[in-house]
Amino acid sequence: QVQLVESGGGLVQPGGSASLSCVPSMSMFSFYSMGWYRQAPGKSRQLVAAITSAGSTKYADAVKGRFTISRDNAKNTVYLQMSSLEAEDTAVYYCNAKDVNRSNEDGTRPYNYWGQGTQLTVSS
Numbered sequence: 001q002v003q004l005v006e007s008g009g010g011l012v013q014p015g016g017s018a019s020l021s022c023v024p025s026m027s028m029f030s031f032y033s034m035g036w037y038r039q040a041p042g043k044s045r046q047l048v049a050a051i052t053s054a055g056s057t058k059y060a061d062a063v064k065g066r067f068t069i070s071r072d073n074a075k076n077t078v079y080l081q082m083s084s085l086e087a088e089d090t091a092v093y094y095c096n097a098k099d100v101n102r103s104n105e106d107g108t109r110p111y112n113y114w115g116q117g118t119q120l121t122v123s124s
Helices: none
Strands: 004-008 010-012 018-024 033-039 046-051 057-059 067-072 077-082 091-099 111-114 118-122
Touching (some): 018 091, 033 067, 033 077, 057 067
Parallel strands (some): 010 118
Antiparallel strands (some): 067 077, 091 111
């Protein structure tokens, strides 16, 4: 069973910086598209940033210019560097891996693997 182990987060003051790391247990890590999602209280889980196996990235409008997603295939790790943090960034952040070779129960692809989530709180 694939596991995604996240680290980082915690309590950060507004305007500060933080970083998250995710280490998936799957082999052939470099072939997976990876991403970070977040879920704030009372809200649905939303995409924050994603990076393909080729290194192409995309970001939610709310974090463009403040967050940077990257990956180190040699270390099997994906990162999320966050700066100029705002209270609205407070959420549980989840690491995501997409497996295009595995189907969901309804037959759709890709299959999504999720980390357990890590809390980021931006508050003074």
